[in-house]
Amino acid sequence: MDRLGSKPRLATIWLGGCSGCHMSFLDLDERLIDLAGRVELVASPISDYKDFPHADITLVEGAVANEEHLTHVREVRKKTRILISFGDCAITGNVTALRNAFRVDDVLNRAYRETAAVVVGIPSGNHVVPKLLPRVRPVHEVVHVDYYLPGCPPPADAIWQLVLELLDGQQPAGDVRRFG
Amino acid sequence: MSVKTLQIDGKMITGSDGDSIFTVAWEHGIHIPRLCHIGGISDVGACRLCLVEVEGQRRLQASCLTPVQEGMVVHTDTERLRAQRKLIVELLMAERNHVCAVCVANGACELQDLAMRLGVDHVRVRYRFPSLPVDLTHERFGMDHNRCILCTRCVRVCDEVEGAHTWDVAGRGAGCRVITDMGQPWGQSDTCTSCGKCVQVCPTGALFSKGKTVAEMEKDRGFLKYIVTAREKGQWIG
Numbered sequence: 001m002d003r004l005g006s007k008p009r010l011a012t013i014w015l016g017g018c019s020g021c022h023m024s025f026l027d028l029d030e031r032l033i034d035l036a037g038r039v040e041l042v043a044s045p046i047s048d049y050k051d052f053p054h055a056d057i058t059l060v061e062g063a064v065a066n067e068e069h070l071t072h073v074r075e076v077r078k079k080t081r082i083l084i085s086f087g088d089c090a091i092t093g094n095v096t097a098l099r100n101a102f103r104v105d106d107v108l109n110r111a112y113r114e115t116a117a118v119v120v121g122i123p124s125g126n127h128v129v130p131k132l133l134p135r136v137r138p139v140h141e142v143v144h145v146d147y148y149l150p151g152c153p154p155p156a157d158a159i160w161q162l163v164l165e166l167l168d169g170q171q172p173a174g175d176v177r178r179f180g
Numbered sequence: 181m182s183v184k185t186l187q188i189d190g191k192m193i194t195g196s197d198g199d200s201i202f203t204v205a206w207e208h209g210i211h212i213p214r215l216c217h218i219g220g221i222s223d224v225g226a227c228r229l230c231l232v233e234v235e236g237q238r239r240l241q242a243s244c245l246t247p248v249q250e251g252m253v254v255h256t257d258t259e260r261l262r263a264q265r266k267l268i269v270e271l272l273m274a275e276r277n278h279v280c281a282v283c284v285a286n287g288a289c290e291l292q293d294l295a296m297r298l299g300v301d302h303v304r305v306r307y308r309f310p311s312l313p314v315d316l317t318h319e320r321f322g323m324d325h326n327r328c329i330l331c332t333r334c335v336r337v338c339d340e341v342e343g344a345h346t347w348d349v350a351g352r353g354a355g356c357r358v359i360t361d362m363g364q365p366w367g368q369s370d371t372c373t374s375c376g377k378c379v380q381v382c383p384t385g386a387l388f389s390k391g392k393t394v395a396e397m398e399k400d401r402g403f404l405k406y407i408v409t410a411r412e413k414g415q416w417i418g
Contacts, residue, residue: 088281091302092273093309095281100309135309140302148301152281176301178292180280180395 004056004081008167010035011043011055012086013076015069016096016136017062019045021087024153025059031160038167054079057166059086059149059159063096064137068130077143082166085145086159088152088179090138095152097136104132151177186252201243201254202230212256213265213294215272215383216331217244218401220408221340226331229265229294232256240264262298269295270303275354276310277326278384284397285385291329292384310354317367320390321379323358328386330356334378341407346372377403 014022022045028035042053052072058080064070077083088094099107108122125131139145149162158177165172182197188205195204200223205212216227225242232243235253243256255261272278272291280286312325335347335358346369350359360366379387380399388397410416 085302092279093307094279097307097309098277098279098282100307101277101311138302138307141306145302150301174299174301176296176299178280178287178296179278180283180286180292 008056010039014045015062016065017089021061027156286395290383317365
């Protein structure tokens with residue numbers, strides 16, 4: 001496998017998910033300090049960027065649920081050497097994809113008309129909030145994925161193991177964690 | 181009882197005439213994966229996970245339905261079998277809505293465990309995301325068709341051990357479902373004795389006790405051995 005540079009560029013992005021995978025990433029606790037010394041964190045859900053920067057490793061949390069997710073993950077793929085599908089929503093669609101058994105219009109009507117106390121319209125594709133895709137899709141259905149890290153969320157130890165293996169230039173051992 | 185000598189994964193093994201390759205392998209510590217087999221009730225070869233290679237036969241054989249024969253040479257864990265089993269689990273995952281994170285059986289599910297054991301870290305086929313019902317009409321139990329893999333353990337335990345035959349299978353292909361009685365809601369079944377054996381043998385979260393939430397449904401299969409031992413040997417021992 002390719003050697004990464006002396007200070008590899010790490011990024012994380014957040015598509016259609018609950019951010020629980022990112023919370024699990026923060027559960028690396030004191031290991032975050034070690035990680036900060038070893039990588040340059042070039043993008044995360046709380047960093048501000050117009051164009052996604054080039055990255056060596058990107059962790060992708062969440063499923064592809066709307067048009068913005070789709071364009072974003074395609075751009076990220078172009079600018080990332082190693083892309084990791086991070087958690088069950090990215091890998092299976094998971095809870096985000098529960099709506100796939102229904103039509104998008106029915107789902108939006110249910111949430112924003114039938115059950116709303118005050119009906120102000122449907123926030124989808126109104127040039128402010130991106131339009132929902134007809135079907136929520138796992139990340140590997142739309143771009144090539146290099147590694148998978150299952151779990152809802154993936155345990156911090158599993159994240160640490162995979163990231164370290166990649167930073168050390170090792171072929172990941174492929175210890176598969178449970179879905180869910 | 182006559183004895184058959186055969187080779188499984190390079191080991192010389194003896195089994196009783198009439199025993200399946202699966203049973204004999206397990207007795208000798210060779211744990212062939214399975215989802216539809218459960219000790220104490222008949223085998224049907226529904227899940228195809230126990231497929232093995234038998235030398236001299238081109239097609240893979242369901243080991244739970246293939247009796248041991250003298251001189252047989254069997255392989256249970258080859259590259260080809262691992263690839264087949266992995267694909268079978270992926271097809272099961274894609275066929276219905278197995279959302280492990282919000283399942284009553286999360287952490288105690290045979291499908292979830294097997295996926296991990298076989299190295300399934302993603303599903304290569306497209307998920308179908310079918311729209312399926314959940315039957316909550318029974319007073320004590322629920323049936324979630326989203327999580328059913330059609331192993332028919334419920335059908336067999338209800339028929340063969342409880343003797344009620346409440347469960348059966350209706351429809352074909354993607355429309356296949358387990359049903360209670362003639363397809364009426366479970367709560368209206370005339371034959372169900374509410375014994376709960378179906379719930380306990382179900383490998384996934386498809387059948388569950390009401391009131392259980394995510395990751396709370398653990399199954400207890402001890403009763404099956406107890407009843408079968410009593411029936412076969414006349415001894416009430418667990």
